[in-house]
Amino acid sequence: MTFNYQAAFQKALGEVHAEGRYRVFADLERDCGRFPQAIIHKDDGSTQEITVWCSNDYLGMGQHEAVLSAMKNAIDHVGAGAGGTRNIAGTTHYHVLLEKELADLHEKEAALLFTSGYIANEATLTTLAKLLPGVVILSDELNHASMIQGIRGGRGPKMIWRHNDVEHLEELLAQLPEDQPKIVAFESVYSMDGDIAPIEEICRVAKKYGAFTYLDEVHGVGLYGLRGGGVAQRDGVLDMVDCVEGTLGKAIGVMGGYIAGSAELVDAIRSFASSFIFTTALSPVLVAGALQSVRILKEAQSMRDEHQARAAHLKMALEEKGLPVMPSESHIVPVFVGDPVHCKAISDRLLNEFGVYVQPINYPTVPKGTERLRFSPTPLHTEEHVEHLVDALDALWAECKLARGELPTDRIAAQ
Numbered sequence: 319m320t321f322n323y324q325a326a327f328q329k330a331l332g333e334v335h336a337e338g339r340y341r342v343f344a345d346l347e348r349d350c351g352r353f354p355q356a357i358i359h360k361d362d363g364s365t366q367e368i369t370v371w372c373s374n375d376y377l378g379m380g381q382h383e384a385v386l387s388a389m390k391n392a393i394d395h396v397g398a399g400a401g402g403t404r405n406i407a408g409t410t411h412y413h414v415l416l417e418k419e420l421a422d423l424h425e426k427e428a429a430l431l432f433t434s435g436y437i438a439n440e441a442t443l444t445t446l447a448k449l450l451p452g453v454v455i456l457s458d459e460l461n462h463a464s465m466i467q468g469i470r471g472g473r474g475p476k477m478i479w480r481h482n483d484v485e486h487l488e489e490l491l492a493q494l495p496e497d498q499p500k501i502v503a504f505e506s507v508y509s510m511d512g513d514i515a516p517i518e519e520i521c522r523v524a525k526k527y528g529a530f531t532y533l534d535e536v537h538g539v540g541l542y543g544l545r546g547g548g549v550a551q552r553d554g555v556l557d558m559v560d561c562v563e564g565t566l567g568k569a570i571g572v573m574g575g576y577i578a579g580s581a582e583l584v585d586a587i588r589s590f591a592s593s594f595i596f597t598t599a600l601s602p603v604l605v606a607g608a609l610q611s612v613r614i615l616k617e618a619q620s621m622r623d624e625h626q627a628r629a630a631h632l633k634m635a636l637e638e639k640g641l642p643v644m645p646s647e648s649h650i651v652p653v654f655v656g657d658p659v660h661c662k663a664i665s666d667r668l669l670n671e672f673g674v675y676v677q678p679i680n681y682p683t684v685p686k687g688t689e690r691l692r693f694s695p696t697p698l699h700t701e702e703h704v705e706h707l708v709d710a711l712d713a714l715w716a717e718c719k720l721a722r723g724e725l726p727t728d729r730i731a732a733q
Contacts, residue, residue, distance in 0.1 A: 346358055353373075354371070354378075354698055354699055356369075371693050376540070379569065379614070382611065399598075404599045416609040419612050420576050420578055426580070429576050431574055431576050433598075433600055439464035440465075443468030444471035446587075453498075453500065455469050458503070460505075460510075482515055488526075488527075501532055502523075503532040504520060506537070507549060507648045509692075510650075511652060513647050514549055517558075530560045531559050531561070535563065539570065561578070562579065563576070563577050564577075570611045625649060629648075635708045641708070641715060656721070660720065672710040
């Protein structure tokens with residue numbers, strides 16, 4: 319008898335269903351010009367207007383008139399696609415301009431575009447591990463899956479340091495030979511908890527032991543710093559970061575990823591990273607939109623200020639109702655549930671009864687037992703939106719008899 323492939327798939331899916339963490343994609347249609355409003359298409363063929371509360375388009379730049387205009391102009395000017403890889407089909411001028419703009423944004427010599435932030439992390443970390451003989455990568459325990467995959471792909475030694483624990487990082491670095499190449503890999507804003515890394519302290523320890531610093535700024539780009547260069551720019555320590563990785567798909571509002579660093583670093587990744595060399599380049603239409611967005615965000619401090627004010631307002635409103643909002647230093651507003659079934663049920667009821675769309679965050683995105691709802695307020699969410707959301711959560715918490723007490727402090731991530 320041959321192997322039953324479909325039964326294996328059904329078994330795997332059944333286990334996910336049984337744990338209450340099966341993921342259902344919402345069929346959404348964003349209403350251009352009315353963000354965060356959208357239309358959801360339901361299985362019965364009906365539609366409902368909803369308010370989106372979990373988008374990573376943190377500033378609504380995906381619907382900014384100037385960004386849309388730049389994309390329309392690009393498609394009229396050069397067409398839809400890139401025509402292939404940059405090695406074979408050539409590089410559109412939009413790519414060249416955006417890479418220069420991103421290098422300037424992060425005060426670096428050069429930048430390199432990828433098709434996504436995930437690919438940027440995976441390709442760069444894997445390639446660095448292969449280019450630096452005997453390198454050991456020291457990774458924060460809560461680093462994103464793309465960074466973990468990149469580190470694994472390099473097939474070299476790794477050391478995991480406790481989340482944002484600089485003393486533990488130094489303990490590990492001190493164990494390594496002085497002449498051994500080392501990479502300290504970490505994020506600026508950790509998007510599931512909303513906390514921010516002590517970048518300067520981490521970099522000082524890394525440099526003390528001759529380590530290369532690799533910073534993922536995907537949840538910081540556009541949102542922090544006087545020009546939107548991220549938390550490292552806000553803290554005045556960009557010169558201490560050897561490689562900055564970012565995304566074009568969150569605050570910039572389009573699609574794609576990139577790295578920025580020295581000319582030699584960027585050229586080495588360009589020349590050796592398979593995920594860059596053999597992948598069709600981003601559409602010039604997307605690149606043109608991202609280029610316009612970056613230029614706008616460099617001058618958009620008032621938008622950043624308004625974004626932070628809206629996040630602070632939501633946190634305060636949740637706390638006033640006694641809802642278990644998790645401590646967050648950033649614009650991320652996580653509300654603790656602690657159970658995958660309850661998390662999914664609350665999410666479903668928010669959508670169906672209150673027109674509020676927020677996805678449940680379950681394992682493996684977060685450790686089991688720390689399931690949560692993750693809210694992303696934007697400058698385009700009004701006070702009425704906030705009031706409606708908080709009242710809905712308050713009602714559901716009371717009806718479902720969910721805990722409003724102290725939050726658990728243990729956060730464990732396995733790599």
